[in-house]
Structure formats: structure tokens, C-alpha cells
Amino acid sequence: MTKRYPGGVTAVDGLDLRVHEGEVLGFLGPNGAGKTTTMRMLVGLVRPTSGRIRVLGHPPGAPRALARVGALIESPAFYPHLSGRDNLRLAARYAAVPDTAADRVLAEVGLSERADSPFRTYSLGMKQRLGVAAALLKEPSLLILDEPTNGLDPAGVSDIRELLRALGRAGRTVLLSSHVLGEVEQICDRIVVIDEGRLIADGTPDDLRGTLGQTVLLFDADPLDAAATCLRGHPGVRAVEPVDGRLRVVTDPALAAELNRRLVQAGIDVRELRPLRHSLEEAFLELTAPSRQQPAEPATTTGGTR
Numbered sequence: 001m002t003k004r005y006p007g008g009v010t011a012v013d014g015l016d017l018r019v020h021e022g023e024v025l026g027f028l029g030p031n032g033a034g035k036t037t038t039m040r041m042l043v044g045l046v047r048p049t050s051g052r053i054r055v056l057g058h059p060p061g062a063p064r065a066l067a068r069v070g071a072l073i074e075s076p077a078f079y080p081h082l083s084g085r086d087n088l089r090l091a092a093r094y095a096a097v098p099d100t101a102a103d104r105v106l107a108e109v110g111l112s113e114r115a116d117s118p119f120r121t122y123s124l125g126m127k128q129r130l131g132v133a134a135a136l137l138k139e140p141s142l143l144i145l146d147e148p149t150n151g152l153d154p155a156g157v158s159d160i161r162e163l164l165r166a167l168g169r170a171g172r173t174v175l176l177s178s179h180v181l182g183e184v185e186q187i188c189d190r191i192v193v194i195d196e197g198r199l200i201a202d203g204t205p206d207d208l209r210g211t212l213g214q215t216v217l218l219f220d221a222d223p224l225d226a227a228a229t230c231l232r233g234h235p236g237v238r239a240v241e242p243v244d245g246r247l248r249v250v251t252d253p254a255l256a257a258e259l260n261r262r263l264v265q266a267g268i269d270v271r272e273l274r275p276l277r278h279s280l281e282e283a284f285l286e287l288t289a290p291s292r293q294q295p296a297e298p299a300t301t302t303g304g305t306r
Helices: 035-042 084-094 101-108 124-136 154-169 181-187 205-212 224-232 253-265 280-287
Strands: 003-005 009-012 024-028 069-073 142-146 173-177 190-195 198-203 215-222 239-243 246-251 269-276
Touching (some): 003 035, 009 035, 024 181, 035 069, 035 142, 035 173, 069 124, 084 101, 084 124, 101 124, 154 181, 190 280, 198 205, 205 280, 215 253, 224 239, 246 253
Parallel strands (some): 024 173, 024 190, 069 142
Antiparallel strands (some): 215 246, 215 269, 239 246
């Protein structure tokens, strides 16, 4: 699918995306990458310029699809003078679900105690929770969430994370956009990264960490200076750097045993040798490095909860 805005700005450029049933898919990209535009197209809030989209077997925005989709895209929009419970009851009536669903989802997101407070008195984090609650009203087969932990304190982030994990275990399909990479790494079965509207990576968190194309080994050896000199003399070692009393060595994974043997034969004691696991953040920054300074995609006034 492709989306071009007036003025020649291409927000989504030939994106080919498949979300598998029952998975929690992380949808990542820098600001302006086209994530929110993509989500808008999936629920029928924005029409693609070209391409073909099917959501649960139906065109985006079709009633039969929306009946099984819950979405929170950008900031949730509710009536400020109504309580959280009344806002959800109203949304439930539009979604043709019982009013009692409001209390169920309020409990799921931890808002039962503030259910009767006006929406205008809610903090940013509480508003986000209410938006997630509205997305859950229909007990959807597909949940589309755009930055659901925005504004939440650490306890709130943890609660939403556990909720999303539970949804995944229950076989729900979740498409999750987030800038909190640690949360994505813990929650998601698969991660898609887009940049400038194009797909640039697709795989498990371990797959993405492997895109850095190098192995880092951590050596705890004595004497450290002699170990550094010994390792720098090996042709397969690309870098040796002292870090907190150890050596950080960039090399090929197959050389770990050989390097250990080289140190021992040189009379150097090796107390520890272990690979350093690349973080998802490192992989993300390397994948998106060329365009992190590009301007963001144009904002529109269309958004909210469906």
C-alpha cells in the first residue's frame, strides 16, 4: 500500500505488511516513518493512494471488519464532561455491545476506582488507559494500538504490558506501535521496522538483533593489558576495548574458543568469556540511521478510537 499527501510527500511507499493470526506484532520506525498513517489506512480512517488492503478478510473500514477490530490511534477522544464509565457505555452502544462491557474493560486497564470521574480530570496516562479500554470493548480479534503506554508511569506500563501478554496468550492478534523498545522486546513475537514508508526489517527480536552483523565477546582476563595486546594481534579481531575492568572484543563468533586458547597459551588467566547480547535499541538505531534527521510525516486531524 502507498499513501501520498498533497505536496509530494509520500508517507507510506509500497509497504507490504502481513500480520499473522494470534501474534503480537511490534510496528517500529522513527518519527515520520509512516506508522500512524499505516494504522489509519488499516481501519479506514485514511484511504490509500494505491495498493490493496484486507483486514480480517474485508476492506478496511468495512462494518464486518470493524466489528472484530479494536483500535487506539493517536490520542483517545472522549467527551470531557462525561465520566470514564459513561464514555465507555456510550462507545459500547455504538459498537452494539452490552453496557456491562464498560465495567469489564475498566477493570482490565486498572481504572475501576476512577470510573465515575469526569474524563477532563484524567491524567495523560489515565486517558491512554481509557483509550485502551475502549479498544477492548468488542473483545476484538484484532487489536491495533498506537503508542498505548504514552504518558503512563512505570507501574502503568507494566500493567499494559501484562495485559498485552495475556491477550497474546488468549490468541488475540495485536499490532503494537511503540517507541519503548524494551517493552516491544518483551511483548512481541515478531517485529516489523519501517523507515520513510518502506519496510526495512521483519523478524523476531533475535533476528533483528542479529542484523548488526558482528559478535561482541566480553573477556575478564588477568593481566588485562597483556590480554588486550594478545587479542589485538589476532587477524580475526576487529576491535579490543577495555570496559569496566574487562575487554570488549569485536570478532567472529567462531573464533571464541580460539581466542580463549590463545590467551591461556600466553599464560593469561581467563576468568570469564561470554558473548554480549545486542539490544533491540542498537539494532533499531543502526537500521534507521540514514533517515533519523528527516522531517516527520504530515499530521492530519483524523484520529481517535474505533
